[in-house]
Amino acid sequence: MTVIRSFAPYATRALRPALALVFLALGALSFSCAGGPGAPPDAVHVLTADGVVGPVMERYLDRGLDAAEDEDASAVVVRLDTPGGLITSMNGIVKRILSSEVPVIVYVSPSGGQAASAGTFITMAAHVAAMAPATRLGAAHPVGSSGEEIQGPLNDKITNDAAAQIRALAKLRGRNEEWAEKAVRDSIAANADEAVELNVVDLTAADLDRLLTDVDGRQVTLDSGRRVTLQTADAEVVFNDMNFIERFLDLIADPNIALLLLSLGTLALFIELVHPGAIFPGVFGGISILIGFFALSVLPFNWAGVALIFLAFVLFGLELFIPSHGILGIGGAVALILGGLLLTSGNPPEFQVSRWLVVGMAAAMATMVLFVLVNILRIRSMPALVGIESAVGRSAVARSVLDPAGFVFIDGEYWSAECEDGTVQPGERVVITEVHGLKMKVKRQEPEGG
Secondary structure (H helix, E strand, C coil), X not given: CHHHHHHHHHHHHHHHHHHHHHHHHHHHHHHHHCCCCCCCCCCEEEEXXXXXXXXXXXXXXXXXXXXXXXXXXXXXXXXXXXXXXXXHHHHXXXXXXXXXXCCEEEEECCCCXXXXXXXXXXXXXXXXXXXXXXXXXXXXXXCCCCCCCCCHHHHHHHHHHHHHHHHHHHHHCCCCHHHHHHHHHCCCEEEHHHHHHCCCCCEXXXXXXXXXXXXXXXXXXXXXXXXXXXXXXXXXXXXXCCCHHHHHHHHHCCHHHHHHHHHHHHHXXXXXXXXXXXXXXXXXXXXHHHHHXXXXXXXXXXXXXXXXXXXXXXXXXXXXXXXXXXXXXXXXXXXXXXXXXXXXXXXXXXXXXXXXXXXXXXXXHHHHHHHHHHHHHHHHHCCCCCCHHHHCCCEEEECCCXXXXXXXXXXXXXXXXXXXXXXXXXXXXXXXXXXXXXXXXXXXXXXXXX
């Protein structure tokens, strides 16, 4: 209890400025990044969704559609380029498009881009679906968390569910239901021209201006049942790109970065607790852990993995103080490996922690703990270099008869001493064998060559 009380003030002082700084910065940034682009009514809002379909993209599109609805936009264009991603995020985006109070035009672009896998569902959900030249759409068959083919009854269950979903979307928008189902069951794909010919999408457009001209005058039906005639040819175009917070999330929403932040943050806090007063490790550790959890907030993760990661560093720390002969260190390495693997288990490959990173970190931490442990044991086995204990093994001079107790002289001081072997006369030299408080044990020093 005494140790905990002595560490707590230092840890609190170290973390307090870090917490205040992080929350103040995030609060200011969130306030500055809120809301829409401030466009006039009847403008066309353009959103750019490129990259993996995940929680960040879902949040961004949700915010963009909210802004378009609040500012009475005439339509929203989503420029989409994605290889696919999380089913949960895809479902969230699809639901948001279906419930939108403004028409949503999904435009697969730029040329050479794609709307594969989850992107196919998002395109099918749009009120108007368009593709730029040399783009492709399809290959939407579900795969496992590591990109492998799902086996057994689970494959049938997931595939049938996805096929039913995409077929319903195609029917809702009057598009080719059979092709949509084959994109899921057989992983078929189509380029822009084939997609128009097969009635998978509505049109192709070379660029955004051409798209807005070609869709002008089309009628779409919103989820509320209201029919809307698109007026996009002469509408003002505003670009509502990702704000700073969303870009920051997109940058750190990587399971490998999250694992590194949590691990380094925990290690830094441990260093601060072991050596209180070194403010930098505490500040760095607090910020790293907060940003690590901020990254995990937009990633599907397992709390058991987080708990195992923290347990790993607790075990590494205890290894330095408890003589377990490496058992705690090995346990820490195992806990770190299991925690890293469990942290994002069940996610698609692009949302999983690299196994090489997990094993490498565990090996590095175990090596570091072993190095520190070996040096601690070596230091503990060394003779004392300061204090009276350093006198053990040195020579002293008897200043009185030791029979067996008396006095010896060493380093300008008289010490009470007790001889272990016989009687020692004044002036004879003795060797100090033990020190107990203020009393020494000595034995007669044999003459050289004797």
